[in-house]
Amino acid sequence: MSTDAEFADAQRVPPIPPQPPRRPAAAPGPADDPQTAVLRRVPPEPPMPPLPPSAPGAPAAAGPHPVPPRPAAPPRAQPPAAGAPLAPRPDRAPGSPAPTGPAAAGPAAPGPSQPTAFRDTPAFRDTAAFHLARSQDLWSGPGERSAGRPSPVPWPRSPLPRQGVGHGTGAPAAPFRRPGARVLTAAACLILGIGLIGGAAAGSWLTEDASGAAPTAEAVFSKGRDVWHDTPVDTLFPRTVKGLGSGPGGADRTWTRIAVAPDTGCTGAYDPKLAATLAPAGCVRLLRATYVDATRSAVITVGAQTTKAGPSAMTALNTRFSSKNLGTRTDLMPLPYAAKGTAAEDFGRAQRASWTVRVLTDLPAVVYAVSGFADGRTFTEPQPAEAAVRPGTTTAPAESGLGHDAKDLADRIEADFRKAAGSPTPTRQAPS
Structure with missing residues (x-):
């Protein structure tokens, strides 16, 4: 031991x-x-x-002292006993080079103990x-x-889905495709169309009165002066006009436009007496067109004169026509427009069978119509349209329907002019 x-x-x-x-x-x-x-x-x-x-x-016993085996773990260091000398510290660590100068004073070399x-x-x-x-x-x-400190554990990452595979299903995802040129063009056209419709609606809202009321009579009258050059000819004089139940005995009538005269002044467009009668209203422009019925046996010329007179002057002229029956005088009939190379080529003064002249008061316009036979036959006793359409009338203009043709086409052109001027409720004029 x-x-x-x-x-x-x-x-x-x-x-x-x-x-x-x-x-x-x-x-x-x-x-x-x-x-x-x-x-x-x-x-x-x-x-x-x-x-x-x-x-x-x-x-x-004397002899060599046996060295005890080195323990696996050295015992815990205890503080030295009171009064026990401490081991001296060496001047340098083992294996380090010795100093070249004189040895410094220090503790003595270790002894055997x-x-x-x-x-x-x-x-x-x-x-x-x-x-x-x-x-x-x-x-x-x-x-x-x-x-004893635990090593940091990395945060688990969720695996990213493989490219081309849908989430949760495992089925291949549809590849992304850029829209084609046709799709882009269609989308652009759709957006443009919506914008145009919205702009037109906004424009109509802005032009109307804030309360939604109809335009005033003064505004309609002023706009009616520009209808002749602001409205297409096919709107004022349609290519085909259908008259349901407008013929003799309620028969249907159809008229086809065969000629349109260039817009002109009123000089030479009327007989001298009619021109003198309409002179107080003045003349801005005269529009005319000629139609033929479905049987091509009747020809009708319709016209619209834009006047310079104001509402009061037009009312006075209308009163004169009504009070003095100027619309029934045969010497105040309007002239037809006989276009060359058409069915109305032989339509002249002697072929006039029925007519109507209307002086409007809500628009600066005079509308008229005159009818006759396409074969050039003459009439010695023409009849006003308002008289020829009365039931029981047995005259040639009444039985042939020429009175109905003049009246109904005049009604249609009058309505087109009022619609173009913005008049909501057309005013029917009394027979002149």
């Missing part, structure tokens, strides 16, 4: 650093680890000197355990030096 004196200096042994929390799969060799390759060789531990015979607990292996703690900095503890930073990083 060994005595306590043999472990008198064991209390100065520093604790062995704890084993790192984890080690790599294979430690790098000296050739791979630059810090391990420069380690110095650990000097061999010197043998323990024998204890003097006078020391307590020494063996009685102070083992060389346990002279000072810095001697253990060249041991493999010391470098093994420092190599922990190479394995785990500077932030994991504390023993």
Whole structure:
């Protein structure tokens, strides 16, 4: 058995650093680890000197003192006893070069009672355990030096879906396709059409009165003066006009336009007496067109004269026509428009069978119509249209329907002029 004196200096042994929390799969060799390759060789531990015979607990028999086996873990260092001398510190670490100058004053060299292996703690900095503890930073990083601290666990990432596979179904997703030129063109046309419709609606709203009321009579009369050049000819004089139940006995009538006269003044457009009668109203422009019925046996000329007179002058002229029956006088009949190369080529003064003249009061216009046979036959007793359409009339203009043709086409052209001027409710004029 060994005595306590043999472990008198064991209390100065520093604790062995704890084993790192984890080690790599294979430690790098000296050739791979630059810090391990420069380690110095650990000097061999010197043998323990024998204890003097006078020391307590020494063996009685003389001879070499057996060295006890080194424990696996050194005991915890105890503070030195009171009055016990401390081991002197060496002037330099083992293996370091000696100073070139004179030796500095310091503690004496260790004696036989102070083992060389346990002279000072810095001697253990060249041991493999010391470098093994420092190599922990190479394995785990500077932030994991504390023993027992758990290594940081990376946050789990959700796997990204593979390209071309739909979420949750596993079926291939439809590839993205750019819209074609036809789709873009259709979309552009749709947007443009919606914009045009919206603009037209907004324009109509802006032109109307804020309360939604109909335009005033003054506005309608003023706009009617520009109808002749602001309205297409097919609107004022349609190519085909259908008269349901407008013929003799309620028969249906259809008229087709065969000629349109250029817009002209009123000079030479009337007989002298009719021109003198309409002169107080003035003349801005005269429009005329000629129609033929479905049997091509009757021809009708319709006309519209835009006047310069105001509402009061037009009312006075209308009163004159009504009070003096100027609309029934045969010497005040309007002239037909006999277009060359048409069915109305032979339609002249002698062929006039029925007529009507209307002086409007809500528009600056005079509307008229005159009818006759297409074969050029003459009439010695023409009849006004308002008289020829009365039931029971047996005259030639009444039975042939020429009175109905003149009246109904005049009604249609009058309505077209009022509609173009913005008049909401056409005013029917009394027979002139």
